[in-house]
């Protein structure tokens with residue numbers, strides 16, 4: 781199956797994929813992506829709906845203590861680390877970039893608590909740039925479809941970038957996330973709905 785055919789099938793399944801995290805500006809997206817590690821987007825949206833009412837801007841977020849933020853994001857799990865990362869990232873953002881989220885990958889990654897995946901999501905989603913973020917769904921699906929042969933997300937990202945044209949990366953990331961979330965699930969994938977049976981190695 782050629783890469784264009786794979787994209788064609790993904791377009792058929794998910795013609796207009798959207799990020800399921802809710803946010804109103806790039807800073808809020810950054811916070812939501814940090815919260816989404818090991819947590820569902822649904823849960824993150826419940827938490828951020830309340831959090832962003834009063835703390836949806838960097839200056840406002842910095843009025844919270846670590847303990848206060850921990851309490852607000854508790855249900856997302858790993859709340860101590862996530863609160864620490866959000867406050868460090870926000871402080872960095874204010875000091876280095878005057879509170880504006882940069883659209884440059886290196887600059888984004890220079891923020892405390894912002895890793896490769898988070899930076900890629902923000903670039904693709906907030907700035908509509910050519911970036912492909914590898915989360916647990918993208919990693920699993922890419923290996924099953926033999927688009928990558930690795931458990932290392934960075935290597936998986938490289939493999940996907942080598943296969944697909946750069947203009948497709950942002951949409952492809954969302955399509956692979958949706959495919960992994962709703963069809964090619966970790967447990968009990970719905971193979972009867974899958975157009976990729978012939979190339980699947982599961």
Ligand code: SF4
Pocket residue numbers: 924925963964965969970971974975976977980981982
């Ligand atoms: S055949 Fe099943 S396991 Fe393989 S890619 Fe499709 S849904 Fe996933």
